[in-house]
Amino acid sequence: MRLSTPRHPAATSLFDSLPDDLARQLAPYVKQLAQAVESFRSQSPTPPRTHQFENDLAVHLRGLGQVVVEWTFNHLEADDPGDVPTQLLWQGQAYQRRPKSRNRSLQGLFGPIRLQRYRYEPIDGGDRSLFPLELALGIEAERATPALAERAAHAAASQTQGQVRALLVQQHGVHWSVKALRKVTASVSQGLAEHRQAAQAARLVQALQQAEASAGAHRPTVCVGRDGVMVPLRGRQDYAEASAATVSVRDRQGRRLYTAYLGRMPEKEQKTLSQQLTSLLLLLPSLWTGVSPRWQYLSDGGHQPTAYFRQVLRRLRDPRTGRRWSWEWVIDFYHASAYVTKLAEALFGGTRAGLAWAAKMRHWLRHKPGGLQRVLYSAAALRARYELTTAEEKAYDQAWGYLQKRKRRMDYAGYKRRGLAVGSGVTEAACKTVFAQRLKQSGMRWQVAGGQVIVDLRVLVLSRVWDEAYQAYLLSKPQSARGTLAALGTRTAKKAA
Secondary structure, eight states: OOOOOOOOHHHHTGGGGSOHHHHHHHHHHHHHHHHHHHHHHTSOOOHHHHHHHHHHHHHHHHHHHHHHHHHHHHTSSOSSGGGSOSEEEETTEEEEEEEEEEETTOEETTEEOOEEEEEEEETTOOSOOBOHHHHHHTOBTTTBOHHHHHHHHHHHTTSOHHHHHHHHHHHHOOOOOHHHHHHHHHHHHHHHHTTHHHHHHHHHHHHHHHHHHSOSSSOOEEEEEEEEEEEEBSSSOSEEEEEEEEEEEEOTTSOEEEEEEEEEOSOGGGHHHHHHHHHHHHHHHHHOOSSOOEEEEEEOSOHHHHHHHHHTGGGOBOTTTOOBOOEEEEEOHHHHHHHHHHHHHHHHTTOHHHHHHHHHHHHHHHHSTTHHHHHHHHHHHHHHHSOOOHHHHHHHHHHHHHHHHTGGGOOHHHHHHTTOOOOOHHHHHHIIIIIIHHHSSTTOOBOHHHHHHHHHHHHHHHTTOHHHHHHHHHHHSOOOOSSOHHHHHHHHHHHHO
């Protein structure tokens, strides 16, 4: 089957608007594209031929893109050294121009790029040279264009390094070693981490606006949670506890609209996570001008969540008014239910009667006014009737003590009536999505620093702020002025001054 298509007049003059040397480099690829189209059209299409046609086309287009990018980048700096400054100032240090040299490691979306750029050496000594063109382009870790660096880092957030390397080869013709991939990924992760908080705060404010406009009987709620998860480490300690935190916005009906995620690899007393969480919370009042939301803390009764509430949250003051925030601290219903089950096991063992009693008590706990007190009364009455073994008595006392000590935080019927959340499923899910799905695959062991690189990328993806954070990161890099390198040198000197 052969179809005829009239040639567009502009096609004959396609190269007329291009520089001659670029047109010459593009001509072979355009010819290959034309031959691929003609070959496919010369016969009746079949699924195998269609599949091959698209794959061949992708290869030719990648070659075309590689030529365009490489030519464009290499024509940003003047060829004549006289048109560029002999010296420039960068971050308080003076540099002397040297001849152009090639970046032999640079890769882009279309494959390897042979970039010739001027090199500037420190005048007062030092081993690190400066490449103004690479700064202007935003080259990442001296190896990747911004677009390729983003693709690699985003893929690394959810895929193993073997899968990422295979993807880079298949889609971009990029053959990176493990070391090169880690270098680029770590550089992007570090840069993005500085913009995570602002991006998350902006999304939380958007959610608060949506919540305020919603219909319902209650004020919008900012719900905070944190939890721990064990992750595999290299070295003498096989597993250690990492930490995750969430900040959610719920509307007037108690529906969750948005969640921001935080995560830190194992650290003593989880200080960094606490600092990040506190800083994010304190940023919200400065951005939000609507009706003050309700503040809820939802956690289990573990040591770190409890210490964070007592030492930090309940002491926080609104930066605008100086007043202390009023927190509603709720112990996660499912953790409380687990201790009800332990009471049943101590009293009844694993019998059917014990399972039935535990189910009834969980229902009371969640739906009855004064539900926990009813549970404790019932358990105490049964305890007086039964003779327990030493082990059963110990288990009973532990479960009873946990519930009795935290009963002020377990008014679940009241919480539901006021539209507050009673389960910390969002935070528990964060432990799985931030850590377990990526860091706890078969055979994996992590250094703390290497794991944090991935965690910092994952929280951006899960918080749905990747694009905002990456654009902010690119804008924070040194920006080049349009025109010659002389303009860049002048602007650089002004910024350094």
